[in-house]
Amino acid sequence: MLYSRYFIPTVKETPSDAEVISHQLMLRAGMIRKLASGIYNYLPLGLRSIRKFENIVREEMDKAGAIEMLMPTVQPAELWQESGRWAFYGKELLRFKDRKEAEFCLGPTHEEVITDMVRREIKSYRQMPINFYQIQGKFRDEIRPRFGLMRGREFIMKDAYSFDVDSAAADFSYEKMYNAYMRIFDRCGLNFRAVEADTGSIGGSFSHEFMVLADSGEDAIVSCDSCRYAANVEKAESPLFTASSDTISEPLQKVSTPEMKTIVDVAAFLDVESAKTIKTLVYASDTGELVMALLRGDHELNELKLKNHLGWGEILMATEEQIFSCTGSPIGFLGPIGLKMDIPVIADQVVQGMMHVVLGANEKDQHFINASVGRDFEVTRFVDIRTVTAGDACPRCESGKLEMWRGIEVGHVFKLGTKYSKALNATYLDPNGKEQIIFMGCYGIGIGRTVAAAIEQNHDENGIIFPIPIAPFHCSVVAVNTKDSGVMAAAEEIYLKLESVGIEVLFDDRDERPGVKFKDNDLIGIPLRIVVGSKGLAEGKVELNIRSSGEVLSVVVDDVVTMVKQLVDAALVHNM
RNA sequence: CGGUGAGUAGCGCAGCCUGGUAGCGCACCUGCCUUGGGAGCAGGGGGUCGCUGGUUCGAUUCCAGUCUCACCGACCA
Missing domain, CATH: 3.30.930.10 (Bira Bifunctional Protein; Domain 2)
Known part of the structure; x- marks a missing residue:
């Protein structure tokens, strides 16, 4: 071409x-x-x-x-x-x-x-x-x-x-x-x-x-x-959870937590780890059904898992009005204790066995401490609803960690x-x-x-670096100076030879300065580039540039076609 | 659909606040010059300033509406 x-x-x-x-x-x-x-x-x-x-x-x-x-x-x-x-x-x-x-x-x-x-x-x-x-x-x-x-x-x-x-x-x-x-x-x-x-x-x-x-x-x-x-x-x-063996001793207690609406705030204010708190979320279906979801404070909900467990067509964060109607509380102080409405409470499996934790009291500026599952509140179902994070244990093998x-x-x-x-x-x-x-x-x-x-996945500051199997052309031939008839003749010969051995080649015969051609060739990601210039030709050589590695090889004119052919064939091999 | 931002030459942008001949760089055309990493000089063409309406002697600029596009959330190859 x-x-x-x-x-x-x-x-x-x-x-x-x-x-x-x-x-x-x-x-x-x-x-x-x-x-x-x-x-x-x-x-x-x-x-x-x-x-x-x-x-x-x-x-x-x-x-x-x-x-x-x-x-x-x-x-x-x-x-x-x-x-x-x-x-x-x-x-x-x-x-x-x-x-x-x-x-x-x-x-x-x-x-x-x-x-x-x-x-x-x-x-x-x-x-x-x-x-x-x-x-x-x-x-x-x-x-x-x-x-x-x-x-x-x-x-x-x-x-x-x-x-x-x-x-x-x-x-x-x-x-x-x-x-x-x-x-x-x-x-x-x-x-x-x-x-x-x-x-x-x-x-x-x-x-x-x-x-x-x-x-x-x-x-x-x-x-x-x-x-x-x-x-x-x-x-x-998430990996299966094994229940903790803590015994329940401390009584449930309500404490004042003014303006502490997020888990991070509450945990810092009460000086506990966020893993010792429970995060309460309320979700609504497109038909207005409500559900409460409980997670360990430092975990994130996986909405899709919850949606699939519930079999809902769509899952939405509940509106403030919906939340108030079922808990009687503004956002930030929600919890499963003392609900105004009987809605399902779905807890992540890790919540099972959480004792003496902090959670919202369904009352502005109030949280509970020492709350314990089973004693202070009931959960409808324990299921896996949290988003996994890097470093979690693998759910399938003994020793693996998730990346x-x-x-x-x-x-x-x-x-x-x-x-x-x-x-x-x-x-x-x-x-x-x-x-x-x-x-x-x-x-x-x-x-x-x-x-x-x-x-x-394959580019650098100069442009695309196409893998050979999907590159638009395998190779280009750049004539450095189109006014030099010796250069043009040599370049054209290489171009035709390459085509004859089945290489898809782009012959950059434009009357442009070399810089323009190099930039364009790099940008469009041609994997191999043969540069034909008068200096090299004087020694019977051309230059072969490999886009992916940046390698520049000085090659005898007669060898370049074979070399390109070998490189292309090697990249196209698939022995399966 | 919600939130944010932008529409001015093919592309990238300035001008608008403070209304008065629409600008810059790149690209394009002509000539000269140049030829190993997006050269240089000279000349030239290209715009109903997204659209509609309003205010005004006069609107790219101010006001209202509208459309389009991009970015952040739910969807998916």
């Missing part, structure tokens, strides 16, 4: 609305341009990287036995009504009507469409297992699109759906996809973790997220330093079970001629998001 004939509109200045580094660099490198909030044009260079990654995904999907197809973006409302998600999905589902007033939506995901196809076409146990995938544009009307391709409203996704005769077979399909995902992200050279995750609005019985580690990641994850346990913090379990990371979710695999097949009545006949429900799994990879995540 001739740079002068191609289209790479780089910019020097960072656009003011780009916050994270990958967004800034993709904009500056001329890979993407914004059309509307969360909606982007993929410019030629950006598309090349996207396609590179798609092909890796495609190869691994095919290898894992999945079959490619393509479903439409526009989907009829009826299917969504049938699965129940038309009402459930909310505003993220972009809905509209056609000229006949029939309702449609833009597909945010394709469980309904694929299940509809399968229910019509798969009739026998002999046709399974089967797994369909597509690489296609999705639309989700996100509340807050941000970070460029990281969270767009329209985005490219690989989604796969597996269909099996029973739960055990579905587990096997799940594992195949899990392994394919491991290979995919490995091949891109990404530093990532597969973590246990909540199933969210897709539903189903269990799931793993694939997280690229990056400080700018929107998710917090933990992993054990000695076993393989890793989970999204939303999901991460905490930030991650970008680039892939997610779900075991769906029969959620959609039941709703849409997707059944098959087993060997006995008996009708059975199909078991499903679904598996997604954010294509643009992965490319963005790769940039997030």
Whole structure:
């Protein structure tokens, strides 16, 4: 490819609305341009990287036995009504009507469409297992699109759906996809973790997220330093608690704590550790149900865990009025003793066995000391509702401690079970001629998001440092002085030779000063760069720059093509 | 949807408080010059100052409304 004939509109200045580094660099490198909030044009260079990654995904999907197809973006409302998600999905589902007033939506995901196809076409146990995938544009009307391709409203996704005769077979399909995902992200050279995750609005019985580690990641994850346990913090379990053996001796006592509204204030004021206090929170469901949650003072609530325990559709911090109605107290002095209303009291498992602790007295400026569970107040249920922190003991092994990371979710695999097949009545006949429900799994990879995540993980002050497997070009050839015919001829020869051995090369033949070319080449992240200048040529040499290491090699002209070919082939090898 | 901030040339910004010919850097066009890390000189083009209304002789500037965008929370590949 001739740079002068191609289209790479780089910019020097960072656009003011780009916050994270990958967004800034993709904009500056001329890979993407914004059309509307969360909606982007993929410019030629950006598309090349996207396609590179798609092909890796495609190869691994095919290898894992999945079959490619393509479903439409526009989907009829009826299917969504049938699965129940038309009402459930909310505003993220972009809905509209056609000229006949029939309702449609833009597909945010394709469980309904694929299940509809399968229910019509798969009739026998002999046709399974089967797994369909597509690489296609999705639309989700996100509340807050941000970070460029990281969270767009329209985005490219690989989604796969597996269909099996029973739960055990579905587990096997799940594992195949899990392994394919491991290979995919490995091949891109990404530093990532597969973590246990909540199933969210897709539903189903269990799931793993694939997280690229990056400080700018929107998710917090933990992993054990000695076993393989890793989970999204939303999901991460606290280790089982063993009850303390303190005996109850001191009587409950009310004390004045003027203006001490936070645990930190109260603990300091009464001179106790915050671990010897109980934090009381009140939550409300969207239908107005209330619940009280108790945690050890130095712990944080995991709202998702509480929500899942309660089986609520939504969980909200209770309003001051709601809190007053059930406790009779202003915020800051809440506790489980002397409630005005009979509401469930859910306590974290660690609260079990907490003796002689400090907690709110449901009265302005008053707390209790020496409060003890069981003697002074009752708890409806003890469950794990706290957020784990770095250094916690691992819930799965004896000796491990949890480490905490930030991650970008680039892939997610779900075991769906029969959620959609039941709703849409997707059944098959087993060997006995008996009708059975199909078991499903679904598996997604954010294509643009992965490319963005790769940039997030691979860049320096000069720009992107693409891993070779997803770089838009493997190599560039920079002619230092385009007016020098000897330089141009030598550069062109190298360029053509590289192309002939299958290297994707960008020939920077622009009539620009060398500095401009070097800056642009660095910015757009070309992994290898050959610089052809008159000084080097006089000795029969050119320069080979390796973007990732910063190495600069002086290479004999005749050897450079072979060297580049070797470097590229080595990076593309995947012996799995 | 709630909280914060911003809309002035393709990009990054100043001007507005105190109303009176709309500016700077980069980019772009022409010429000269230059060629190993975003050169230099000279000349040039490009704006209904987000939109609507009000106040005023006169509004980018003051007032009201409205739209859009970005950032912080819930959603998610």
